Amino acid sequence: MVANRLPVDSRTLPDGATEWVTSPGGLVTAMESVMRTVDSGAWVGWGGSPGEAPEPFEADGMSLYPVRLDQQDVERYYEGFSNATLWPLYHDVIVDPEFHRTWWDSYVTANRRFARAAGAVASKGGTIWVHDYQLQLVPRMIRDDRTDVRIGFFNHIPFPSVELFSQLPKRNQMLRGLLGSDLVGFQRESDAQNFLGAVRKLLGYQVDGQVISVPGLGAAPVREVLVQTFPISIDSEAVSALTEDAEVRERAVQLRRDLGDPHKVVLGVDRLDYTKGIRHRLKAWGELLNDGSIDPHDTVMIQVATPSRERVEAYRQLRDEVELTVGRINGDHAPIGRPAVSYQHRSFDRRDMTALFMAADVVLVTALRDGMNLVAKEYVASRPDLRGVLVLSEFAGAADELRAAVMVNPHDIDELKSAILRALAMPEEEQEDAMRSLRHQVMENDVQAWAHDFLQHLEQSGDPAYGTRPTVRLAGDDSTDPEAFDQALEDFSDVPRILIASDFDGVLAPIVDDRDAVQPDPRALSTLRELSELPGVAVALVSGRALEDLDSHTTMPSSVVLVGSHGAEVGALPPWMQSEVLDSAALSMTPEKEDLLRSITENLRRIARAHPGVEVETKPSAAVLHTRNAKGRGSLNATDSALEYAVTLPDVTVTPGKEVVEFSVVHTSKGAAIDALARASAADAWLYLGDDVTDESVFARLGDRDVGIKVGEGDTAAGYRVAGTDEVAAALKRLSELRRES
Incomplete structure (x- = not known):
């Protein structure tokens, strides 16, 4: 677990000693019970006080690893960029976000500190789960150092629309930071779609449903990141169990007695935050009192406003406004000895909070924008008596699940007033029906189920079915044992129906x-021509070159299938091949795509003109920037310019390779082409030879009987390696001999 806060805060006692108390906040509430059930778990986070971090320690059965934040970090990283830049931007700009470059610098530094701490703690092959908006750069930072771990990220707050997110300076760095994860989770489907839209529009990465293809750089293969919705919940059983505690039950009765035994008690429980709609709620309550719709002798409102971020100006201003409004309402309407609004600006422990929920006839959750809002679920879990009414904002994440609540648009004060009156007048039978439905949802889908679901998806993200990054089977220039390689060729030659496929440049021909x-x-x-004539053998050349170019340099017979432009172009097929399989996968150009390709080509030519020696190649569905002959630092600069341009192309697949960057207006890959060829030829297994980053999409799909051969150096998912084109020719010759003998 990596979160901004540890589940405990340090508190200095009068005698100078330090004690640890439970931290505030929904994340800690949700995750604390989960971490207690993990066999071997650690929680990395800030201890809540600036200065040097204490040594790692155990608390409540958890291993805690504090991260140091100094006072400047707190001001710039936490109060600044996290809570005065990101928080308002991610909550629909309810207040204006502030942008300061020094805040960003501190955000980067703090994120790197969390990432290093987590990387040092995680065991080999372990799982790291990063939480929330304060740490959005951490996944990428961890991955840069720890390629062996699975990384999940969960965003507890909303993710804004592309139009709002685009206002964020360093927006692309933020997206790339999140895409260091294997799995990115959100509270609501709309949040996930907003994130996918931002990645598509701003980075130009291929998005297929819920899977993002993240282009690898250098020798790194394409990674695929799963984006999913996981609505968070609470420890429902623990909350419900508290309602059976005699002291808690007595406390609930006493609370109503302290309020003068009103006929109805209405409760609001929030952090003192402008996103929670407290001002709207108080305005509605004040108008109901002014209208005479509510009698303050019969009905009392309790507003708990837990202190929050009081060093941030927007929060100080909010507190002043809320307290002024409460004072005005009480001055105008409170009977002697009883408030119209009982305002509590302090924290309550879980037992007292449960008593408050048990005492309340109506709970108002009127957030203007909220990731989930666990107060709504805590209230439901606190009512096994099936009494009480939940008034719930449609802008809270909980609204997607708790459909039996009284839904309300909190921006519409008249609608909010009507919802409150409806809740106060709801018959007991209707209350029971609604609460029964709400409790079924909350009790069946608790925080344990939420965490299990997320971690299960994260564990499965290593499965090829989820399209995650390929395993690096050979690193650097690790050579293959000759005997093992020959045995692999021999085993493959014995398979009844086989597909033999190869890249062209760097494999069959020197660069x-x-x-x-x-x-x-x-x-x-x-040798390939000879192999194509043998029974049960299909042969194909799969190249990034255009089909016509590939054909002119190979002059292969019709028995050898030619695939150009990374699969976008397919040549003539032998009559025995199932052409409809390839036809169904064919990716045709449209007038819109042709216009886009012309625009891309012109922009790449503009980049090439600025860097002597850089060339632009055009293909039927792609344009390619070649930097091999660039002068001086031109290759690096031209590549950077091309990738920067790529973020403006939402529907283009951008593939960096060896001194090339290809922009394809249709989504193709050599891996997809091999899949289609294997199905079309009804092959039981396939063998593929490749040397480039683009060939890793093939090696990533290796099955138990398939053979992947990397030509040259570099990390690869292929199982075998040969040095160059001479060794390729020898391997093909050996395979031909073995096949003739079998």
């Missing part, structure tokens, strides 16, 4: 500066 002057190895081409 040259002039792409038009390429000279494929005649031995390799001759």
Whole structure:
């Protein structure tokens, strides 16, 4: 667990000693019970006080690892960028966000500190779960150092629309930070869709349903990140069990007695935050009293406003406004000896909070924007008597689940007033029906189920079915044992129906500066022709080159399938191949895509003109920036310019390779092409030879009987490695011999 706060805060006692008390906030409330059930878990977070962090310690059965934040970090990273920039922006700009570059610098520094602490604690192959908006750079930072761990991120607050998120300076860095995760979770479906839209529009990454393809750089393969909705919940059984405690039950009775035994008690419980709609709620309550719709002798409102971020100006201003409004309402309407609004600006422990929920006839949750709002669920869990009414804002995440509540638009004061009156007048039978439905939802879907669901999806994110990053089977220049390699070829040759496929440049032909002057190895081409004539053998060349270009350099017979442009172009097929399989996967150009491609080509040519030696190649569905012949630092600068341009293209697949960056207006990959070819040829297994980053999409799909051969150096998901084109020709010759013998 990596969160901004530990589940406990340090408190200095009068004698100078330090004690640890439970931290405030919904995240701690939700996760504390989860962490107690983990066999081997650690919680990394800030202890709540600026200065040096204490040594790791145990508390309530949890291993806690404090992270240091100094006073400047608290002011700039936490109060500044997190709570005066991100929080208002992510909550629909209810107040104006502030942007300061020094705050961003501190945010980066603090995130790196959390990332290093988590990376040092996590065991090899472990799982790291990062939480909330304060730590959105942490997943990428962890991944840069720890490629062996699974990383999940859960956002507890809303994620804004693309239009609002686009206002954020450093927005792309924020998205890339989150995409260091294997799984990104949100409270509501709308939040997940907003995030996917931001990635698509601002980064230009391919989004297929809930899966984002994150292009790898250098030798890194394409990673796929799953985006999912996981509505958080509470420890429902623990809350419900408190209602059976005799002291808690007596406390609930005493609370009503202290209020003068009113006929109805209405309760609001919130952090003192402008997103919670407290001002709207008080305005509605004041108008109901002014209208005479509510008699303050019969009905009392309790407003609990837990102190929050009181060093931030917007929160100080909010407190002044709320307290002024409460004072005005009480001055105008409170009977002698009884408030019209009992205002409590302090924290309550769980037992007292449960007593408050048991004492309340109506609970108002009127958030203007909220990730979930666990108060709504805590109230439901506190009412096993099936009494009470929940008035719930449609802008709270809980509204997606708690449909039996009285739904309200808190921005509409008249509607809010009507909802309060309806709740106060609701018959007991109707209360029971609604509360029974609400309790079924809350009790069946508790925080344990939420955490289990998230962690199960995170665990499965390593499964090829979820399209996660391929395993690095060979690192650097690790060579393959010759005997093991020969045995693999021998085993493969015995498979009844096989597909043999290969990349072209760097595999069948050495890389040259002039792409038009390429000279494929005649031995390799001759062997592939021979293999294509053998029974049960299908042969294909799968290249990033355009189909016409590939054909002119190979002059292969019709028995060899040519696939160009990373799968976007497919040549003639042998009559025995199931052409409809490939046809169904064909990606045609549209007039809109042709216009887009022309625009991309012109922009890449503009980049090329600024960097001598850089060239632009055009294909039927793609444009490619080639930087191999660039002068000086031109290759790096041109590549950076191309990738910066790529973030403006929401529907374009951008694939960096060896001194190339390809912009494709249709979503293609060599891996998808091999899948289609294997199905079309009814192959029982396939063998593929490749040398580039783009070939990793093939190696990522290796099955138990398939053979992946990396040509040259670099980390790869292939199981075997050969040095160059000479070794490729020898391997194909050996395979031909074995197949003829079988």
